[in-house]
Amino acid sequence: xxxxxxxxxxxxxxxxxxxxxxxxxxxxxxxxxxxxxxxxxxxxxxxxxxxxxxxxxxxxxxxxxxxxxxxxxxxxxxxxxxxxxxxxxxxxxxxxxxxxxxxxxxxxxxxxxxxxxxxxxxxxxxxxxxxxxxxxxxxxxxxxxxxxxxxxxxxxxxxxxxxxxxxxxxxxxxxxxxxxxxxxxxxxxxxxxxxxxxxxxxxxxxxxxxxxx
Numbered sequence: 001x002x003x004x005x006x007x008x009x010x011x012x013x014x015x016x017x018x019x020x021x022x023x024x025x026x027x028x029x030x031x032x033x034x035x036x037x038x039x040x041x042x043x044x045x046x047x048x049x050x051x052x053x054x055x056x057x058x059x060x061x062x063x064x065x066x067x068x069x070x071x072x073x074x075x076x077x078x079x080x081x082x083x084x085x086x087x088x089x090x091x092x093x094x095x096x097x098x099x100x101x102x103x104x105x106x107x108x109x110x111x112x113x114x115x116x117x118x119x120x121x122x123x124x125x126x127x128x129x130x131x132x133x134x135x136x137x138x139x140x141x142x143x144x145x146x147x148x149x150x151x152x153x154x155x156x157x158x159x160x161x162x163x164x165x166x167x168x169x170x171x172x173x174x175x176x177x178x179x180x181x182x183x184x185x186x187x188x189x190x191x192x193x194x195x196x197x198x199x200x201x202x203x204x205x206x207x208x209x210x211x212x213x
Contacts (some may be wrong), residue, residue, distance in 0.1 A: 017047050018078055020054070022157060029072040034118045034148060037094070038164070039073025041111050045161040046099030047078060047106040049169065055079035058177050060084045061100040065092040075098035085178020100174055105184045107172045122152040186210055 022040055029036050047053065052060060055078060064071050064082035067089060074080065074097065080087040095112035119126055128145045131137040135146070161167070183192040187204035199211035 007144065013199060015050070017044075018053055019044060025073045025076045027079075028076050029069060032153050033069050034153050034156055035069025036073045037066075037153040038112070039070030039120060040077060041159065041161045041164055042070060042095075042097045042106070042112075042154060043074050043077035043099075045110045045165050045167050046108050049097055049167055050101045050106055052101050054100075055084075058084055059102055061086045061175055063098040063100070063175075065089045065090045065094040065096040067091070068095075070095070070097075084177075094178065096168070099125065102174060105174065107170050107174075109168045109170045110156070110161075111168075113163075114167055114208060118156075120153060121155055122148055124148065125152060126204065138194045147212065161201060188213075 014058070020039075025036050025040060026032050037109055044060070050060070056062070060080055062074055062078050064074060064087065070090075071087075075082075075087060078099065080099075082089075097110045098107060099110065100107040104186050113184050125145070125148050126149065128137070128141060132142055156164075179196075181194045181196045184195050184198060184205060185191070186193050186198070186207040188201075188210040191207060193207040197208060198205050199208060200206070201211050
């Protein structure tokens, strides 16, 4: 459950937060793109508002409501990852991110403003990307697309996060820390499966793929 407390957007009186560089995101993600730049700014908003540096263990939790390029940036900057169990994916298809500090119990919900749009920043980007993706672009247009992507990504990085996102301090039910489960053998395929993901079919313990067959 999420309960709004306020709509604070001020950048004043924030403690100094050390963020990894955008280059670290690009190394992890594989290329520069507006999506990863948006994720960087969302992470900046979350960590700045929480007055937190990145999570070495499970001190922070990030709840992401999409599986876009932005989430790669969030993993790099916040230290919240699927492997550590402190990155929670909710398949809502929304540019909304909630960051939680387990120690202070403070939480921040960061949602992209409807007034912000990559299409507004770079009106030609969508059409050019379509031509490149469907194979009708020439070499000059391919080069233009790459340059345009770099330019708009850098432009996003320069925008103050409170001009891109609605930032709300909220009360949340803090998720439990990640658990380690026993692995058991699937009766049908013989492969090991985490106990909490196993199913029972015809009286036998099976994995999810075998259960669905």
